[in-house]
Amino acid sequence: MKILVTGGGGFLGSEICKQLLDKGHKVVSASRSHYPHLEEINVEQRRVDLSQGSIDLSDIDAVVHTAAKAGVWGSYEEFYKNNFLSTQNIVKAAKNAGIKKFVYTSSPSVVFGKDDIENANESIEYPSKFYTAYSETKAMAEKLVLQNNSEEFKTIAIRPHLIWGEGDPHLVPRLVSKAKEGKLKVVGYGENLVDVIHVKNAAHAHVLALEALDKKDFSAGKAYFVGQERPVVLWDFINQILHHAGLDPIDQYVGFRTAYILGAILEVSFKFLGIKSPEPPMTRFVALQLAKHHYFSHEAAKKDLGYYPIVTIEEGLSTLFKDKYEKLSAIKEVEARLDSV
Secondary structure (H helix, E strand, C coil): CEEEEECCCCHHHHHHHHHHHHCCCEEEEEECCCCHHHHHCCCEEEECCHHHCCCCCCCCCEEEECCCCCCCCCCHHHHHHHHHHHHHHHHHHHHHCCCCEEEEECCHHHHCCCCCEEEECCCCCCCCCCCCHHHHHHHHHHHHHHHCCCCCCEEEEEEECCEECCCCCCHHHHHHHHHHCCCCCEECCCCCEECCEEHHHHHHHHHHHHHHCCCCCCCCCEEEEECCCCCEEHHHHHHHHHHHCCCCCCCCEECHHHHHHHHHHHHHHHHHHCCCCCCCCCCHHHHHHHHCCEEECCHHHHHHHCCCCCCCHHHHHHHHCHHHHHHHHHHHHHHHHHHHC
8 A cells, every 4th residue: 555654754654654555555754854764765745734734645546644633731722723624634635536535643642630640541521621832732632533433434542652762862861851850850759550551562563454444254343552571660761771871860859749849839920921841840740640640441442453572671681772882882892902912
């Protein structure tokens, strides 16, 4: 097939492009920017702002829509434009082009409210209150995609949680940076379990979802949680990442209630002052994410999609800073040779 991947130059999108190419498909990326690394692997690129209008998909067989605006802070209008309107436009364009398969990258945050989530399945409902514009607009977009499912236009949503892995430009660098600045503290008791997913596993789930839409007996129009082989203790996992980065573990604590109230005060203050960037050092959503349980059952994805992680947590951690270790090893080798001269 010839498959369009929106946001193909991003962290997840790039890996989806690679795995689709490995399957023998032709891949087209639709993004605002041009990416040299996609050019190197022969991915056709189309520059487009999906929030501003439609895109010609007349030569496309299927769509994987990963493009989105992520974050815990910012203008609601920007999140609405980039997450909901862009999805609305690409769905409309795909249907008009007669495309029959559409995979949407959603997020478990669409069901995250203020309470712990422990081993929840896809029957869990959307919360009555969202704590970020990101979660709210992603939920709106997910509903739109799934409501448009039909025999002529089969749709599916994948909910990967906390994507990480080598080349990660978001989660890992953010943690490392905060730790180096001394701005990272354990929120709550530090025992909360969360789902995480390696980028290769997240991409694998999308490829499986696309393949499932080809099956005549597959019931589309559903969302699926995907993650690793087990949930992790969040702060243990963070400390493992910091260890691989050569940093000390986080051993300072702040109570959840204190962090939550501080987040509420900072949100009000930043909004009153009109500060859109940088984000507040703490928000209610971040306090909840750092202190509460949020992990899910992946049984539906296993049963319906045949999903299992292709990279384990341990394997992923061992390669996370592979480039760094290789460079250090090379430097030590040069130093040893110089010492012997």
